[in-house]
Amino acid sequence: xxxxxxxxxxxxxxxxxxxxxxxxNAPTVAVLFQDIDPPVINGVQKPRKPGGYQDSGADIxxxxxxxxxxxxxxxxxxxxxxxxxxxxxxxxxxxxxxxxSGATHLWANTILFDAxxxxxxxxxxxYASDIYVVGQPPGLVENCDDKAFLNDKLRALSGYTLPxxxxxxxxxxxxxxxxxxxQYPVVGKPVRGRGSHxxxxxxxxxxxxxxxxxxxxxxxxxxxxxFLAGEEATITVMPPSPERPEHWSMLPVTRFNHADGxxxxxxxxxxxxxxxxxxxxxxxxxxxxxxxxxCAKVAQLIGTTAPIRIDVRRFQExxxxxxxxxxxxxxxxxxxxxxxxxxxSLTAMAAAAIGWDYGTLLQKVLAGAQQLSTFRNYRSPF
Numbered sequence: 001x002x003x004x005x006x007x008x009x010x011x012x013x014x015x016x017x018x019x020x021x022x023x024x025n026a027p028t029v030a031v032l033f034q035d036i037d038p039p040v041i042n043g044v045q046k047p048r049k050p051g052g053y054q055d056s057g058a059d060i061x062x063x064x065x066x067x068x069x070x071x072x073x074x075x076x077x078x079x080x081x082x083x084x085x086x087x088x089x090x091x092x093x094x095x096x097x098x099x100x101s102g103a104t105h106l107w108a109n110t111i112l113f114d115a116x117x118x119x120x121x122x123x124x125x126x127y128a129s130d131i132y133v134v135g136q137p138p139g140l141v142e143n144c145d146d147k148a149f150l151n152d153k154l155r156a157l158s159g160y161t162l163p164x165x166x167x168x169x170x171x172x173x174x175x176x177x178x179x180x181x182x183q184y185p186v187v188g189k190p191v192r193g194r195g196s197h198x199x200x201x202x203x204x205x206x207x208x209x210x211x212x213x214x215x216x217x218x219x220x221x222x223x224x225x226x227f228l229a230g231e232e233a234t235i236t237v238m239p240p241s242p243e244r245p246e247h248w249s250m251l252p253v254t255r256f257n258h259a260d261g262x263x264x265x266x267x268x269x270x271x272x273x274x275x276x277x278x279x280x281x282x283x284x285x286x287x288x289x290x291x292x293x294x295c296a297k298v299a300q301l302i303g304t305t306a307p308i309r310i311d312v313r314r315f316q317e318x319x320x321x322x323x324x325x326x327x328x329x330x331x332x333x334x335x336x337x338x339x340x341x342x343x344x345s346l347t348a349m350a351a352a353a354i355g356w357d358y359g360t361l362l363q364k365v366l367a368g369a370q371q372l373s374t375f376r377n378y379r380s381p382f
Contacts, residue, residue, distance in 0.1 A: 027132070027366075029064055029104075030088050030098035031088070033051075033089065035089035035090050038192075042146070044146070044190070044192045046111060054083040056109060057087035058084075058085075059333050063362055064359065067360075067362070073086050080338060087109065090118070091117065092124075096124070104130070105133070106135075106372075112135060112329075132370060133375045134368070136305060137305060139380060140303060143380055147192070148223055153382050154298065161294060165226065166224045167191070167222070168221070168224060174213070184208075184227075185203045187226075188202055188225075189223055190218065196262055198218065200262065201227055212224070225324065227261065228313035233252040234253050234309055235250065235312060237295050241364065247296045252278050252350075253271075253350050272342050272343075277349055287321055291312050295312070303381065304328075305375070309330035311327070331346065332345055347361070348361055
C-alpha cells in the first residue's frame, strides 16, 4: 500500500504509542559520517563528498540531543560551532567505537554499498539483533544509486513516468551517438552522481560531445537524458514507521532560479533561497498528486527504510511530471546550531509544511530504524 500522505497527522494517542514503542528503552544514537571512499561498482565510482557529511551529521546529533535523545559522540564535548567531533567514522573501527560507547541506534549519514562494514563486518554480527540502523540497506543503495539501473527497471514496469534517456560508454562510437540525437537541449550526467556534480544542459552537438568527453574521463559510463523544460520539484518519501505503516509522500517543494537549467548544488546556494513548498491552491493541479503517488510506489517497490528524495520535472509548463533523479540519501542538514539558520534541507522544508520542525522530522526518521539483522537481510525486488 502506498499513500500520498499530506494531511493525516497522528492523534495525541498515536503519538504517545509511538513514543512508548520507540523510546521505552531510552535509545542512544550515534551518527556515522563518510570516512570510506565508495568502491568502484561496474566500473563507476560515486564522488566522495568533502567532509563526508559531517556538517549534516553534526546538525542531526546536536538537534536530537536538544530533543532529549541520548547521543554518543567520539569527542566528550564537541563544539557546537564545528562539524567535527559529533560523528563516528563509518569504518569498522569507528562503528565499533560507537557501539562500545553505548550506541543502540546507528544513524548512517553516509554512502552505503554492499561491502560496507554495516553489511559485512563480522565484529558487528553479535550485535545484529540489538543494534538499530537509520538508513537504507547497503544492497539497496548499491543497486539503486545507479540511475541507469533503476530507471531501466522502472521503465520495464507500468505506472512510472520517465524522460527518454541513453547510456554512453567509453567503447561507444561517440560521433555516431551524437548524430543520433535529433532534439536539443539534452542533459548529460553521471550514472552515479552526487548533487549536481557533472550535470549539464547541452544545447548543441558540440556542447554535448565536449561534456560527454569530460564525463567519460571520470566514469566509463554516463547518461544522456531528454531535457525536461517545465517546473522542477522534489518530493521526499517517508518510510514505514510504527506511527504510519506505509510509504508516503510529503508535499512537493518547487525549485526556481536555476543556473543554466540545473538547480545549483546546496553547498553553493542554500535551498531556502531557491525553493518553496507548493501552496494549497497549487495542489489542486492533479499532476502533483499523480507524481506523488508514483514516488511513493518507487519507495515501496525497492523497499526503502529511510527517507528518499525524488526530483521530478514537467516535460513542459503545464504538463505532467516525470521522475528524473531518485536520491537514496537526501541531504539532511537543518537549523539548530549557531550560524546554521538557513541550512534547512529540502526534506526539512517539506516537513515544516506539515508542522514538523527539524527536530521532530529527525525523531520521525528515527522511528523507522531497523534492526541490523533486518537491514542486512534486505533482498532486491529485481
